[in-house]
């Protein structure tokens with residue numbers, strides 16, 4: 001079958017043998033994420049038409065206003081993953097603690113846990129700018145059949161078995177990896193089917209786009225200030241172009257296609273950075289590396305960081321490898 005008219009379902013079946021140890025569970029897990037994404041996509045696309053905009057008046061553990069779509073997306077993914085009894089535990093940006101999934105017989109023999117940011121970039125919802133869902137999948141480390149513990153979730157990103165995102169943009173796409181490259185699938189909303197539209201996605205080694213919220217410039221570490229000035233300097237192929245959507249999934253997706261770097265450093269408001277390690281940085285870092293890019297906190301590989309808490313934040317520099325290396329050199333003051 002030619003690449004261009006392969007569906008996500010056909011792709012999963014064709015690549016089943018790549019999910020080592022999996023008895024089809026990982027395939028069923030990706031399929032359940034596909035279903036939940038369609039449910040969320042339907043609501044996101046009509047957000048302006050029904051009274052689903054605006055905050056529910058509550059805040060999540062991040063201290064952020066919860067948007068109604070945040071709550072809807074969180075419930076959609078948790079319900080789908082729970083009903084299909086494919087995972088033994090779930091952690092979500094919208095949930096203070098992880099959720100234990102017990103099977104019908106109270107013993108859950110499933111071997112995967114999922115960590116999700118159900119609707120990233122939600123501050124863009126009310127202004128009709130693209131948002132996304134980010135997911136990260138690990139094999140549990142505690143004994144099968146027992147309730148999951150925090151140890152199952154606090155695994156370094158280099159232990160992920162799969163990761164991906166859904167971008168609800170001008171078109172809805174699922175982009176994911178199981179450790180064998182990155183592939184993108186575009187939803188045909190007329191028939192509710194995802195088609196392989198972006199096979200073997202790869203980050204260009206370099207690029208001319210930098211994505212950072214320069215409103216926080218005065219609070220950036222000196223190395224990031226120096227890197228931004230480097231991007232803006234008239235020299236060689238510079239100045240670069242500044243593009244910042246305020247939605248990690250959208251900025252990442254554009255940079256992976258065109259080449260570029262995304263930076264969210266520590267700031268006065270977020271001394272450890274704003275992005276969460278477990279369900280934003282690790283999955284995006286896994287995708288970036290699988291696509292030939294890089295992801296670091298300025299000093300070490302994101303995927304090697306040993307997590308210490310569920311909602312911990314880290315500084316995040318991610319994108320084309322040569323751009324990330326240059327930013328790291330400024331951060332480590334080893335620029336020549």
Ligand code: P6P
Pocket residue numbers: 120121122123213246247248249251274275
């Ligand atoms: P700021 C959205 O809240 C998010 O987590 C990312 O999707 C986005 O890149 C970033 O925060 C935007 O944060 O502080 O620039 O508005």
